[in-house]
Amino acid sequence: MIRFEGVSYSYPDDRQVLNGIDLQIEKGTFTTIIGDNGSGKSTLVRHMNGLLTPSDGTVSVCGMGTFDPENLWEIRQMVGMVFQDPHSQAVGATVEEDVAFGPENLALKREEVRIRVSDSILDVGLEGFEEHLLMNLSGGQLQKTALAGVLAMKAEYLVFDEVTSMLDQDSRSQVLEIVLKLNRMGKTIVYVTHHMEEVLASDRVIVMEGGSVAIDGSPADVFRELYNSGHRIPPLMELVFRLQDSGILDRGVLPVNANSLMEGLCQSM
Amino acid sequence: MSIDVKGLCFSYGKGKNEVQVLKDITFSIDSNESVGIVGKVGCGKTTLIKHLNGLLMPDSGNVTVDGLPSSKKEVCKKVGILFQHPSKQLFCSTVFEDIAYGPTNFGVRGDELDSCVHEAIREVGLAEEILERSPFTLSGGEMRLVALAGVLSSFPDYIVLDEPTSGLSSSGKANLFRILDSLKNNGVGIVLVSHQLEDVLDVVDRLIYLDNGKIAFEGTPSEYLASMPSPVPQVTELMRGLKRSGIDVKDDIFSVDHAFEEIYAAWSEKKGVL
Amino acid sequence: MAEPLFSYVRGNSFLHNMDPRVKIISVMCLSILIFNISVLSHLLVLAVLFGMLTNIAGVSISVAIRSLRPMVIFFCFIFLIHLFFTDGSPIFSLPFSPTYEGLEKGTVVTGRFVLLILFGSLLTSTTRPALITSGIEHLLRPLPLGKLGTTSFEVATMMSLAIHFVPHLLWYVRQIKDAQMSRGLKYGHHPISGMLSLAIPALRGSMRMADDVALSMESRCYQGNYRTSLFEMKMAASDRFVCIFVVLGTALIIYA
Numbered sequence: 001m002i003r004f005e006g007v008s009y010s011y012p013d014d015r016q017v018l019n020g021i022d023l024q025i026e027k028g029t030f031t032t033i034i035g036d037n038g039s040g041k042s043t044l045v046r047h048m049n050g051l052l053t054p055s056d057g058t059v060s061v062c063g064m065g066t067f068d069p070e071n072l073w074e075i076r077q078m079v080g081m082v083f084q085d086p087h088s089q090a091v092g093a094t095v096e097e098d099v100a101f102g103p104e105n106l107a108l109k110r111e112e113v114r115i116r117v118s119d120s121i122l123d124v125g126l127e128g129f130e131e132h133l134l135m136n137l138s139g140g141q142l143q144k145t146a147l148a149g150v151l152a153m154k155a156e157y158l159v160f161d162e163v164t165s166m167l168d169q170d171s172r173s174q175v176l177e178i179v180l181k182l183n184r185m186g187k188t189i190v191y192v193t194h195h196m197e198e199v200l201a202s203d204r205v206i207v208m209e210g211g212s213v214a215i216d217g218s219p220a221d222v223f224r225e226l227y228n229s230g231h232r233i234p235p236l237m238e239l240v241f242r243l244q245d246s247g248i249l250d251r252g253v254l255p256v257n258a259n260s261l262m263e264g265l266c267q268s269m
Numbered sequence: 270m271s272i273d274v275k276g277l278c279f280s281y282g283k284g285k286n287e288v289q290v291l292k293d294i295t296f297s298i299d300s301n302e303s304v305g306i307v308g309k310v311g312c313g314k315t316t317l318i319k320h321l322n323g324l325l326m327p328d329s330g331n332v333t334v335d336g337l338p339s340s341k342k343e344v345c346k347k348v349g350i351l352f353q354h355p356s357k358q359l360f361c362s363t364v365f366e367d368i369a370y371g372p373t374n375f376g377v378r379g380d381e382l383d384s385c386v387h388e389a390i391r392e393v394g395l396a397e398e399i400l401e402r403s404p405f406t407l408s409g410g411e412m413r414l415v416a417l418a419g420v421l422s423s424f425p426d427y428i429v430l431d432e433p434t435s436g437l438s439s440s441g442k443a444n445l446f447r448i449l450d451s452l453k454n455n456g457v458g459i460v461l462v463s464h465q466l467e468d469v470l471d472v473v474d475r476l477i478y479l480d481n482g483k484i485a486f487e488g489t490p491s492e493y494l495a496s497m498p499s500p501v502p503q504v505t506e507l508m509r510g511l512k513r514s515g516i517d518v519k520d521d522i523f524s525v526d527h528a529f530e531e532i533y534a535a536w537s538e539k540k541g542v543l
Numbered sequence: 544m545a546e547p548l549f550s551y552v553r554g555n556s557f558l559h560n561m562d563p564r565v566k567i568i569s570v571m572c573l574s575i576l577i578f579n580i581s582v583l584s585h586l587l588v589l590a591v592l593f594g595m596l597t598n599i600a601g602v603s604i605s606v607a608i609r610s611l612r613p614m615v616i617f618f619c620f621i622f623l624i625h626l627f628f629t630d631g632s633p634i635f636s637l638p639f640s641p642t643y644e645g646l647e648k649g650t651v652v653t654g655r656f657v658l659l660i661l662f663g664s665l666l667t668s669t670t671r672p673a674l675i676t677s678g679i680e681h682l683l684r685p686l687p688l689g690k691l692g693t694t695s696f697e698v699a700t701m702m703s704l705a706i707h708f709v710p711h712l713l714w715y716v717r718q719i720k721d722a723q724m725s726r727g728l729k730y731g732h733h734p735i736s737g738m739l740s741l742a743i744p745a746l747r748g749s750m751r752m753a754d755d756v757a758l759s760m761e762s763r764c765y766q767g768n769y770r771t772s773l774f775e776m777k778m779a780a781s782d783r784f785v786c787i788f789v790v791l792g793t794a795l796i797i798y799a
Contacts, residue, residue: 036438037410049762073764081762087714088752089759093551093672093707100673100773102763113771133550135710146759153763165409165436166354168310168464194438232439235467236503238525248536258506265507265532266514269539322725342729350725357715358722360744374727405751419726 001026002048002079002157002190006057009043017043019211020057027156030180030189032199032219035208041192044208045159048190049079061157077106079157080150084165086142095121095137095145096130102153113152120151124178140171147178158182159190164198176201196234199223200256220254236261270300272321272348272427272458276330279316290316292482293330300335300426303449303459305469305490308479314462315353317479318429321460322348335426346375349425353432355416359404364390364415367404371423389422393448410441417448427458434468446472467502470494470523495521504528511535551671558600558669562782563678569785570666572793577655577662579797583647586654593661602668610664611657618653625649676703677772697767704756711752716745 004023010016017040025031025048035041046052047059050066061078064071080102083089092098096117103113121127124144134142143163150158160179164172176198183189191202199205205222207215215222226233227241240261243249248268255261277294280287290313298304308314319325320332323339332339334347349371352358361367368386377385390397393414399407404415413433420428430449434442449472453459461469469476470490478486478497486497494505501509501523508520508528517538518531553559558566573589580586597604611618631644667675680699688695720741728740 034438036440038408046758051758051761073766076762076764081759083755083759085755087711088755090707090711091704091756091760091763093703097671097673097773101760101765104770104773105764105766106771107769108771110771110773110775113773117773131553134707135714149759149763162436170310194436196439232443234503235523235525236507239504239507239528242525242529243532246533248532258503258510262507262510262514265511266516269516269536319721324721324724342727345725345727350721352718352722352725354718357718357748360719360723360740360747362747370723371726405747423726 001062003060004047004057005059007047007054007059008056009040009047009052010055017211018047018054021211021213023206023213025157025188025190027188028183028186029204030183030202031191031204031206032202033190033192033206033208034194034196034199035214039208040211041208042161043211045081045161045190045192048157048159049076049081051081077153078155079159080153080155081159081161082143082146082150082163084162086139086146086166089146090134090142092134094131094133095126095148098134098145099148099152102149106153116152116154117148120148123151123182124148125174138171139167140174143167143171143175144178147175151182155187157188157190159192161192162194165194172198196223196237200254223254270335270426271297272335273297273333274320274330275332277317277320277327277332278329279320279325279327281316290482291320291327294482294484295330296477296484296487298427298458298460300458301453301456302474303453303461303472305473305476306460306462306479307464307466307469307476308485310464312479313482314464314479315431318350318431318460318462321427321429322350324350346423347425348427348429349420349423351413351417351420351428351430351433353435355413356405356409358416359412359419362403363400364402364404364407365400367415368400368419368422371419375423385422385424386418389418392421392451393418394444409436410438413437413441413445417445421452425457427460428452429460429462431462432464433461434463434465442468466500467523470502490523491521494523550667552602552606552668554601554669556600556669558596558665561669561785562776562778563670563674564681564776564778565782565786565789566666566670567675567678567682569789570662572789573662574659576793576796577658580655581651583651583654586651586658589658590654593658593665596665600665600669602665606668607661607664611660614656614660618656621656622649622653625652671774672703672706673772674774674776676700676706677774677776680772681776694768696770700765700767700770708749708752708756712745712749715748715752716741719744719748 002025004021007018007021008016009018021044033041033044043052047054047066050072053066059066061075064075066072066075090098091101099117099120100113103116121130124147126141126144126148129141134145137145164175167175179189179191180201193199200219202219205217205219206213207222215225223233223237224241227238236258240249240255244251249264253264255264274297275295277291278289279291280289282288294317306314306317316325320327320339322345326340334344337344359367361370365386368389369382372382372385386400387397390400395411395414395418399411404412407415433445437445449459461473463469473490476486476488476490476493477484478493486493494501504525505520505523508518508522508531511518512520516535518535522528522531577589597607626641626645626649627639629642629645629648631642633640633642634646676699679702680695683695683698688698723740
């Protein structure tokens, strides 16, 4: 479990980005974090593996506090992180070299590194690209490489910081697909995104606003709350709520795509 | 006044490595309309817009802006381009310098330069305090607005935006479209390039769909929805599905309001019968 | 995207399978040799050696030649300097004429640089980037790097980062160039100021990219001390033989 207790964070120039966050990420869950630009999403998740440490309050991973540098080595093996820009997080020249970077740092046996690398590459569907140069890959393939890089660390918790925001639609859905698969395999996912549609896949949504948690709940509840308070939500969701409000559609269910909404409508009409 | 593209062909590479990216493209954009250019990634959208202000020259065919060939420097001033990934386009040490970059290249100096920059930053709705900051300390949304201000400060007659909504939150998107709308009302031609149909349908007068370097469709958004089998927005997909299953609704619509009215009407009718 | 210069070309030749340490040592020996040569015919011998090795490696010679392209202006420059500024018998009876001695000296000096780059590209095209760095890392181990506050692992990682960073930086520079040109900058007219206006943002951009990379490395437990290497290096008998042969050969040629 990742636990935030009263966490505040200010930049060296005193701009405060997080205000007293209390939060728990349970094992095995899939949490998405949304919020406007500048609401503190990235700052929040960078606390999860000790890249940032709170100015006030504590963050702990499985009981180990990130304030103690002695713990960081273990924490970072448990919490893997993938970042936004596909072009500036690669460390190796080829796919397999980059994926191997993490396990190499752990000073594992070469055979173990090999197994982890090939397993992770298989998990993200990049088999056949092992020896390709990263500079010849597309943004989507680069992000998959980065993903394999954290998988090779055998991290339990995977934190994705707007990993799809520089990708096109097709690669975006491929990456999300892989993330979902990893969650089914038992990994705990924390997924920061701008794309509201991606939120539907998760168990829990956290909406950040001005450095605090504004809403925290299931996608259906969160979307409902956003809709009720006049925020923009994906068009299909907006339609669902309006149909629910006028009694055409049942309130209990939340159709997530055009097909499931159509089935729902055909039943009630 | 218009941008006219006639018979534009363009290839990258030479000899056996040659890849033809654009094939016989012809269209025009008036100075007070907004046009969307959509298509899948790799269909040639970005290559196409680089022709509109002379960054690339066609292999054959020609591009003129208000009658001037695109090789003229004036064209570069007339057509402003906002590229994808704003954080990769800002290159000065303060926001002021970055916004002043374009006008300076076009010979604007002194007080006039100052007023250009201030007008541009007001236009995108950012506070003037931001001018003294480094662009790299800004959030992603602010960076995009600064990049937009950097294009607007040269007072272009046309502005081309490549994937302007990627990485923006929904309120960021709404803000951007508000700015574009006011620009259009002031007679600036808008070209919106996107791989996401939903983002442009709402805001453009006309739509060009590029497929594999060719124009596969050109017309109004509603014509598009009525005639193109795919891709269409989710709401349209829903309406088409409902129609197929025998519910009497229009299927060439994409807005939530429209769709709701249609479904509500169909539902009340059914209910009335019961 | 075009194949980048100095990149690895997969293969299974004798050169590909040679221990990277031996290859690095050999290239170092060859460079020493090249700079001790002042006769054109000796350079030709090395050129023939290069031709043979490329043939053995099964690497197309055009790949190697292509790696010379960015340096063409430099080559022309040093060649012309020597051609015109060496004392000797003039080729034409003009007041400022190239000399025969200049022609020979220019060819030798330029030829040295050309050969140096060609052998370098032979190393990079037959060795995986990771093996080059871990080869260098092994060779650095005996040095007292600890006194300088670093480790051979750190040096090797820095080198591999520096190498693979270049293409990403070029990608970034292209984006800035487009943005600047579409905002009215004409590169053709003022090449020097054009270069400067790119260099500074590129430098700043590379520093920010470096920050990002640092985050990603830190997240993956990078500590700068002992690391496993994905690829194993095995010094076979043939490798030892080549190594001894090259080192002794070089020493003999230089001191004989």
